[in-house]
Amino acid sequence: MGKTVVEKIIDAHRVDQLGEDVVVVRLDAVFCHEITTPMAINDLIERGKDRVFDPTRIKAVIDHVSPAKDSKTAMQGKILRDWARRHGIRDFFDIGRNGICHALFPEQGFVRPGYTIIMGDSHTCTYGAFGAFSAGVGTTDLEVGILKGVCAFPLQKTIRIELTGTLPEGVYAKDVILSMIGILGVEGATNHVIEFCGPVIEQMGMDGRMTICNMAIEAGATCGICYPDETTLDYLWPFIHEEYGDRNAALAAFRTWLPDPDADYARVIRQDVSHLKPMATFGFKPDQVKPAEDMQDVAVDQVYIGSCTNGRIEDLRVAASVLKGRRIHPRVRGIVSPATPAVFRQAMIEGILEIFLDAGFCVTNPTCGACLGMSNGILAEGEVCASTTNRNFNGRMGKGGMVHLMSPATAAASALAGHISPAERRSP
Amino acid sequence: MSNTFSGNILFLDRDDINTDEIIPAKYLTEITKAALKPHLLEDLLLDGFSPARDIPGKSVVVSRANFGCGSSREHAPWAFEVNGIRLIIAKSFARIFRQNMFNCGMMAVTLSGELIDDVFRRFGGRPASVVTDLDRSTFEFRSETDRWIVPFTLSEFEWKMIRAGGWVNFADATYA
Numbered sequence: 263m264g265k266t267v268v269e270k271i272i273d274a275h276r277v278d279q280l281g282e283d284v285v286v287v288r289l290d291a292v293f294c295h296e297i298t299t300p301m302a303i304n305d306l307i308e309r310g311k312d313r314v315f316d317p318t319r320i321k322a323v324i325d326h327v328s329p330a331k332d333s334k335t336a337m338q339g340k341i342l343r344d345w346a347r348r349h350g351i352r353d354f355f356d357i358g359r360n361g362i363c364h365a366l367f368p369e370q371g372f373v374r375p376g377y378t379i380i381m382g383d384s385h386t387c388t389y390g391a392f393g394a395f396s397a398g399v400g401t402t403d404l405e406v407g408i409l410k411g412v413c414a415f416p417l418q419k420t421i422r423i424e425l426t427g428t429l430p431e432g433v434y435a436k437d438v439i440l441s442m443i444g445i446l447g448v449e450g451a452t453n454h455v456i457e458f459c460g461p462v463i464e465q466m467g468m469d470g471r472m473t474i475c476n477m478a479i480e481a482g483a484t485c486g487i488c489y490p491d492e493t494t495l496d497y498l499w500p501f502i503h504e505e506y507g508d509r510n511a512a513l514a515a516f517r518t519w520l521p522d523p524d525a526d527y528a529r530v531i532r533q534d535v536s537h538l539k540p541m542a543t544f545g546f547k548p549d550q551v552k553p554a555e556d557m558q559d560v561a562v563d564q565v566y567i568g569s570c571t572n573g574r575i576e577d578l579r580v581a582a583s584v585l586k587g588r589r590i591h592p593r594v595r596g597i598v599s600p601a602t603p604a605v606f607r608q609a610m611i612e613g614i615l616e617i618f619l620d621a622g623f624c625v626t627n628p629t630c631g632a633c634l635g636m637s638n639g640i641l642a643e644g645e646v647c648a649s650t651t652n653r654n655f656n657g658r659m660g661k662g663g664m665v666h667l668m669s670p671a672t673a674a675a676s677a678l679a680g681h682i683s684p685a686e687r688r689s690p
Numbered sequence: 691m692s693n694t695f696s697g698n699i700l701f702l703d704r705d706d707i708n709t710d711e712i713i714p715a716k717y718l719t720e721i722t723k724a725a726l727k728p729h730l731l732e733d734l735l736l737d738g739f740s741p742a743r744d745i746p747g748k749s750v751v752v753s754r755a756n757f758g759c760g761s762s763r764e765h766a767p768w769a770f771e772v773n774g775i776r777l778i779i780a781k782s783f784a785r786i787f788r789q790n791m792f793n794c795g796m797m798a799v800t801l802s803g804e805l806i807d808d809v810f811r812r813f814g815g816r817p818a819s820v821v822t823d824l825d826r827s828t829f830e831f832r833s834e835t836d837r838w839i840v841p842f843t844l845s846e847f848e849w850k851m852i853r854a855g856g857w858v859n860f861a862d863a864t865y866a
C-alpha cells in the first residue's frame with residue numbers, strides 16, 4: 263500500500279513508537295510566540311532545564327499583542343525576548359520586524375516541503391501549504407519540542423479533497439475553505455490531515471494555499487497540505503537556490519513528498535468550485551456557513567481585514583480593488599492589519615494603503631490583535647464584525663460580540679454597504 | 691491505585707465546547723495557572739449554566755462531542771486543573787485538547803455516544819459522582835438512587851502519560 267504525504271513525512275522523521283497508535287517524530291523546526299511559550303520557558307527554568315535542543319531550529323516572534331498593551335503582555339514579551347537572547351536564538355522577531363507568525367515564518371523561508379514543525383498555536387496547520395507536516399500543540403508539547411526536538415502524534419489518517427473547475431469572479435480561497443468546513447463539520451477531520459489538490463489548488467498562489475490550509479483546524483484537522491510544485495518553488499527559491507543549484511533538482515526533491523498513486527485515503531471528496539458563491543458564517547461555529555447574499559440583512563459595526571488567514575498581500579490587493587475610489591459606509595469602522603512588515607511595505611508601494619485610507623479604513627501595524635479579542639479592535643457587547651479571520655466563536659473578538667467570517671473581497675463589499683454583502687462580480 | 695480522577699460531576703450538555711469558552715483569550719496574558727481559576731467556562735454558551743454556582747465542588751466533567759475544539763491553549767486544561775477537575779469524559783475530543791490533558795497527567799476519556807447518552811439520562815440533572823478505578827479501567831457512576839459501572843479504554847501512550855505524570859517527565863527520561 264502506498265503512502266500519503268503525512269505518512270511519508272512521519273516515516274522519514276520517526277524516532278519512537280508508543281503503543282500501536284502514537285508515533286514520536288523528530289522536529290525540523292519549533293516556532294514560538296509570546297502567548298503560549300512563556301509558561302513553557304518558566305516550567306523549564308523551574309525544572310532546572312532551561313535549555314534548547316537547537317537554537318537554529320527555533321524561531322520566535324512577539325505577534326499576538328504588539329505593541330504590548332499592558333504590564334502583563336509586556337512581561338510575556340520580555341520573557342520570550344530574554345529567553346531568545348539567552349539561548350542565542352537568532353531568528354527572533356521583535357517589534358519593527360514582527361508580524362503574525364503564520365505569515366512571517368513562511369515569508370522568511372523557514373518552512374520547506376517535507377518538514378515537521380510544531381508551534382503552540384492551533385493555526386500552525388497553515389504551513390502544510392508548502393508540503394510540510396505542521397501541527398498546533400499545547401504548551402507541554404512545545405516545552406518538550408524546545409528541550410528535545412521531538413513531538414508525539416496519534417497516527418494520522420488522510421482526507422483528500424480534489425478541487426476542480428474554475429473559481430467564479432468574486433470567489434476566493436476563503437470561500438473554498440469555508441464551504442469545505444461546512445461540508446466536513448467542525449469535527450469532521452479530527453486526527454486527519456487534509457490533502458488539498460486538483461486544478462484549483464494548482465492554479466492558486468501560495469497566499470491562497472495558506473488561507474486554505476490555515477483553516478483546516480476549523481474542521482478538526484491536524485494539518486492541511488498542498489503538494490509542493492513550481493509555485494512553491496518560486497516562493498522558496500530565494501532561500502534555497504544555494505542548496506539546490508538548479509530548479510529541477512529542487513523540484514525533484516519536492517516530488518519525494520508527493521503521495522503515492524496507491525495511497526490509502528480515509529475519505530476522498532471531489533468538489534467542483536465553478537458555481538461556488540461568496541460565503542459567510544452565521545453562528546458561533548466555523549461550519550455554520552451560507553452564501554453571503556442570503557445574509558444581507560445583517561448590519562455590521564466593524565469590518566476587520568487581516569490575520570494569519572487573510573492578512574497577506576494578495577488579500578489586501580483584492581480588498582483594495584473593491585474599495586478603490588469609494589468610501590465605506592458611515593456607520594462602519596474599517597480596520598486593516600497587514601500581516602507582516604513586508605506586506606505592509608508592499609501595500610504601501612502599490613498604493614494599497616492609500617486606497618484603504620481614502621476609503622476610511624484605519625491601518626494598523628502587523629499584529630494578531632483583534633482576531634482573538636486582545637487589542638486593536640475589540641468589539642463591544644452586541645456589536646457585529648465582518649471579519650477575514652478564522653474563528654467566529656462566542657466572545658472571540660470581544661465579549662458579547664458577533665463575528666461573521668468571510669473573504670477580504672466580501673468584507674470590503676460589506677464595509678461599503680454597511681451590511682453583509684457578497685463580493686461583486688467585476689466584469690459585466 | 692488511588693487517584694485524583696474521581697469526585698462530583700459537572701455535566702456540560704453540549705457538543706463542540708471550544709477552548710475560547712473554557713478560558714477566554716483575554717486571560718492568556720496570565721503567567722501563572724492559579725490566575726485562571728476564577729475564569730473557567732466564563733464564556734460558555736449553555737442555558738442555565740452559572741460558573742460561580744456550578745463549578746465549585748466538582749472534580750469531573752461529563753460532556754458531548756468534540757470537546758475542547760479550537761485554540762491550542764493549554765490554559766484550558768490548566769483552568770480545569772486549578773479548579774480541581776482532572777478528568778473529562780466525553781463522546782469525543784479535539785486532538786490538541788486531548789493530548790494536552792494527558793501531557794499534563796490528566797485524563798480525557800471517550801465513551802461511546804450511547805454510553806454518554808445513558809450517563810446523561812441516568813445521572814444528569816441531579817447530584818452525581820464518579821469513582822475511577824485505574825487498575826480495572828472502570829468508572830463507577832453514582833447518584834443517590836443509582837450506581838453503574840462502565841469500563842473505559844486508554845491507549846498505551848495515555849497510560850504512560852498518567853503513570854509518568856505527563857509528557858515532560860516521560861520525554862525527559864526517555865529521549866536524549
Ligand code: SF4
Nearest residue numbers: 385569570630633634
Ligand atoms: S491572527 Fe488570529 S488565528 Fe492567527 S495566529 Fe493570530 S490570533 Fe491566532
